[in-house]
Amino acid sequence: MNRTANPKELPLDDDNGPLYVAQKKVYPQSTSGTFRRIKWGLMAFCLGVYYFLPFVRWNRGLGAPSQAVLIDLPNSRFYFFFIELWPQEVYYFTGLLIVAAVALFLMNSVGGRIWCGYLCPQTVWTDLFYAVERLIEGDRRERMKKDKSSDPMKLERISEIVLKHSIWLLIGWWTGGAWVLYFNDAPTLVKELVTFQAPMLAYVWIGILTATTYLLAGYMREQVCTYMCPWPRIQAALTDEWALNVTYRYDRGEKRTSVKKAAELRALGQQVGDCVDCYQCVAVCPTGIDIRNGPQMECIQCGLCIDACDNVMTKIGRPKRLIGYDNDVNIQRRQEGKAPIYRIVRARTVSYSAIIAAVGGIMIYTLATRSLLDVNVLHDRNPVAVRLSDGSIRNAYTVRLLNKSGYDRVIAIDASGPVNATIHVIGIDSVTPDRPMIVVPRDSTSELRLLVTASVEGNPEKSIPVHFHVTDIGLGEVASATDNFVAP
Amino acid sequence: MTDHHSDIDSVTGKSTTGHEWDGIKELNTPLPRWWVISFYLTIVWSIGYWIVYPAWPLISSNTTGLFGYSTRADVAVELANLEKIRGAKMVALGAASLADIEKDLALLALARAKGKTVFGDNCAPCHGSGGAGAKGYPNLNDDDWLWGGSLDQIMQTIQFGARSGHAKTHEGQMLAFGKDGVLKPDEIVTAANYVRALSGLPTRKGYDAAKGEKIFAENCVACHGDGGKGNPEMGAPNLTDKIWLYGSDEATLIETISQGRAGVMPAWEGRLDPATIKAMAVYVHSLGGGK
Ligand code: SF4
Ligand code: SF4
Numbered sequence: 217m218n219r220t221a222n223p224k225e226l227p228l229d230d231d232n233g234p235l236y237v238a239q240k241k242v243y244p245q246s247t248s249g250t251f252r253r254i255k256w257g258l259m260a261f262c263l264g265v266y267y268f269l270p271f272v273r274w275n276r277g278l279g280a281p282s283q284a285v286l287i288d289l290p291n292s293r294f295y296f297f298f299i300e301l302w303p304q305e306v307y308y309f310t311g312l313l314i315v316a317a318v319a320l321f322l323m324n325s326v327g328g329r330i331w332c333g334y335l336c337p338q339t340v341w342t343d344l345f346y347a348v349e350r351l352i353e354g355d356r357r358e359r360m361k362k363d364k365s366s367d368p369m370k371l372e373r374i375s376e377i378v379l380k381h382s383i384w385l386l387i388g389w390w391t392g393g394a395w396v397l398y399f400n401d402a403p404t405l406v407k408e409l410v411t412f413q414a415p416m417l418a419y420v421w422i423g424i425l426t427a428t429t430y431l432l433a434g435y436m437r438e439q440v441c442t443y444m445c446p447w448p449r450i451q452a453a454l455t456d457e458w459a460l461n462v463t464y465r466y467d468r469g470e471k472r473t474s475v476k477k478a479a480e481l482r483a484l485g486q487q488v489g490d491c492v493d494c495y496q497c498v499a500v501c502p503t504g505i506d507i508r509n510g511p512q513m514e515c516i517q518c519g520l521c522i523d524a525c526d527n528v529m530t531k532i533g534r535p536k537r538l539i540g541y542d543n544d545v546n547i548q549r550r551q552e553g554k555a556p557i558y559r560i561v562r563a564r565t566v567s568y569s570a571i572i573a574a575v576g577g578i579m580i581y582t583l584a585t586r587s588l589l590d591v592n593v594l595h596d597r598n599p600v601a602v603r604l605s606d607g608s609i610r611n612a613y614t615v616r617l618l619n620k621s622g623y624d625r626v627i628a629i630d631a632s633g634p635v636n637a638t639i640h641v642i643g644i645d646s647v648t649p650d651r652p653m654i655v656v657p658r659d660s661t662s663e664l665r666l667l668v669t670a671s672v673e674g675n676p677e678k679s680i681p682v683h684f685h686v687t688d689i690g691l692g693e694v695a696s697a698t699d700n701f702v703a704p
Numbered sequence: 705m706t707d708h709h710s711d712i713d714s715v716t717g718k719s720t721t722g723h724e725w726d727g728i729k730e731l732n733t734p735l736p737r738w739w740v741i742s743f744y745l746t747i748v749w750s751i752g753y754w755i756v757y758p759a760w761p762l763i764s765s766n767t768t769g770l771f772g773y774s775t776r777a778d779v780a781v782e783l784a785n786l787e788k789i790r791g792a793k794m795v796a797l798g799a800a801s802l803a804d805i806e807k808d809l810a811l812l813a814l815a816r817a818k819g820k821t822v823f824g825d826n827c828a829p830c831h832g833s834g835g836a837g838a839k840g841y842p843n844l845n846d847d848d849w850l851w852g853g854s855l856d857q858i859m860q861t862i863q864f865g866a867r868s869g870h871a872k873t874h875e876g877q878m879l880a881f882g883k884d885g886v887l888k889p890d891e892i893v894t895a896a897n898y899v900r901a902l903s904g905l906p907t908r909k910g911y912d913a914a915k916g917e918k919i920f921a922e923n924c925v926a927c928h929g930d931g932g933k934g935n936p937e938m939g940a941p942n943l944t945d946k947i948w949l950y951g952s953d954e955a956t957l958i959e960t961i962s963q964g965r966a967g968v969m970p971a972w973e974g975r976l977d978p979a980t981i982k983a984m985a986v987y988v989h990s991l992g993g994g995k
Contacts, residue, residue: 596834597834598832598833598834598836599832599834599835599836599843599845602836602843602845602846602992603846603946603947604846604847604848604946604947605846605847605848605942605945605946605947606945606946607946610845610846610992612845612991612992642806642812642990642992643806643807643808643809643812643990645807654809662809663813665816665990665992667992
């Protein structure tokens with residue numbers, strides 16, 4: 217990152233500090249404002265989707281699961297509304313992962329670590345847990361006092377603590393419960409869960425997710441973001457001088473002093489900043505840092521310090537956004553008396569957008585045009601070829617027909633390539649010689665053993681490509697695969 | 705070694721562990737407490753594990769743990785379950801006729817799956833994992849069958865074997881014409897060239913076709929039939945085709961005629977259950993070699 221700030225104003229990283237620091241408990245204060253509202257909204261949206269999506273129904277016809285989003289592990293299917301994916305189509309997930317990764321890069325190059333501050337599950341649940349804590353134990357000051365007090369525990373305090381942990385566990389339990397619903401028909405599983413009929417695995421997973429939610433959101437909190445998550449390390453390499461980051465505009469803030477003192481100094485015509493050193497920005501920070509020290513790895517860009525400071529600025533009648541989404545370039549420019557410039561469209565963001573559009577486009581295209589009939593061919597390896605008593609050569613293949621549609625199909629198989637080749641499918645006495653037909657039931661695969669026989673004459677090559685065409689004789693839909701016909 | 709509490713690093717002011725390598729000392733930076741606690745917990749856990757589960761080997765047995773749990777018993781239960789699930793299907797397989805199995809794609813798939821694993825366990829040592837055979841061990845993928853290649857014939861061969869000692873086994877022997885003094889060496893060479901000629905292979909210079917025919921008629925026709933077409937009743941191979949179990953070069957043929965051949969295939973009846981033998985027959989037939 218381009219550090220345009222005067223180095224003297226920024227504290228140096230303490231390289232001689234201890235490698236491990238005992239956790240300092242953070243007591244973030246509640247605040248209100250634009251970013252807090254955005255965070256509430258996104259939290260409601262994310263949790264709403266997560267908790268209720270398994271209950272959304274989707275009619276796929278008889279025999280098919282009617283759950284809109286379902287990961288059907290026993291049958292190796294993934295259902296997402298109108299999309300049904302087979303194991304052979306894992307590349308869609310690869311594509312999705314690429315899009316997700318690049319979208320993260322794009323967000324980062326536009327607004328820094330905003331994923332962390334607004335959308336990351338760790339942030340969302342931690343925020344929810346803090347809300348519960350605040351509701352029961354009170355705001356920052358009260359919580360600090362209660363934790364410090366060495367009085368013998370009063371009944372009131374004990375009941376508070378019990379209530380808090382019960383609600384936390386309840387949220388964790390619901391989180392684990394929602395998780396398993398993605399792998400099973402939700403209403404059925406809920407019924408089974410309450411009547412203790414559900415598979416053991418479901419209870420185990422609910423247990424695991426209850427525990428992780430409770431521990432990560434209740435205890436680990438910002439420690440996850442600073443010590444466990446790899447993203448802060450990566451994002452430092454992805455950001456540039458144009459990326460907006462939550463920034464303390466020290467061009468407005470020096471020197472920091474109380475409201476009264478500032479007024480006096482201003483009256484004397486002295487240089488004085490807007491920051492009144494009230495520490496509100498520090499009090500609300502969920503990672504417990506002082507953003508006025510400049511960009512820091514711990515900052516998750518949640519914007520709460522912006523809200524806190526804006527409230528202070530409004531009260532003392534100074535312009536808002538002493539802390540705001542900004543970058544070092546602009547601080548520099550303002551110090552030089554130039555107008556700030558913001559650049560969202562730049563090479564970096566354009567290339568990220570282009571990659572997202574390209575990968576997304578390819579995925580949509582292949583999804584829209586993908587065929588519901590498919591054929592895979594595997595050549596026998598042992599032996600690769602057999603010489604028959606009349607001297608001709610035979611190769612054997614395992615042919616797998618995939619019928620991904622919702623209806624049974626009659627499929628005809630042709631093979632072409634070697635001269636004068638005949639084909640035979642084990643178990644099928646062909647009515648039409650050399651064009652065996654077979655019924656493949658809906659949403660299933662059939663595996664066949666297919667023999668191709670050809671004489672040596674006319675096929676002098678050691679290896680000849682052989683093309684397999686499978687045709688739905690009702691609809692005319694065709695799929696093909698190519699392999700080789702080899703001589704011994 | 706110095707007492708590490710008194711050994712203070714002059715730069716950082718911290719105590720060292722007292723370990724020194726090439727003048728470099730190690731600072732005493734203790735592990736985080738949570739880490740140490742987890743470590744102790746794993747030790748406590750492992751002790752509990754020894755007590756609850758079978759763990760320590762004794763001289764002739766082992767400690768069985770508190771609940772007598774054993775993975776072996778677990779496997780037995782799993783296997784029994786599997787048998788229960790598979791049982792019905794294998795019964796269906798056992799009940800169906802060989803021809804019906806091949807016509808029913810579901811039964812065929814089951815028979816092939818079952819046959820394939822059993823083949824791998826029992827037949828692969830001789831016939832190869834894919835049934836490609838080797839010298840003296842027939843290739844089961846081709847269309848040449850010593851004892852017949854129909855479903856029933858294949859099943860019979862698997863059940864009773866060839867020269868296996870089983871009461872119903874295939875019998876038949878290639879005589880040792882040289883060793884037993886029936887043919888003289890030069891007659892054997894002529895006979896070898898005669899059978900090469902039968903399947904269109906070149907013969908050596910000076911080979912007398914008429915003499916060959918006479919030797920063949922007098923000695924070989926009884927088993928290999930008129931014209932050398934072979935006889936599956938006696939396991940006598942067809943000598944006019946392109947497939948040779950022991951090889952078709954002159955030297956190998958001379959050896960075959962001189963020493964005789966008598967490959968053995970064990971009988972599988974009694975070693976494999978009837979449904980499995982059926983599955984095997986279907987599998988072998990579907991390799992491509994069936995007739
Ligand atoms: S410094 Fe501000 S934006 Fe960063 S984590 Fe703290 S409150 Fe959020
Ligand atoms: S909240 Fe604003 S005024 Fe208060 S200390 Fe932070 S930056 Fe300064």
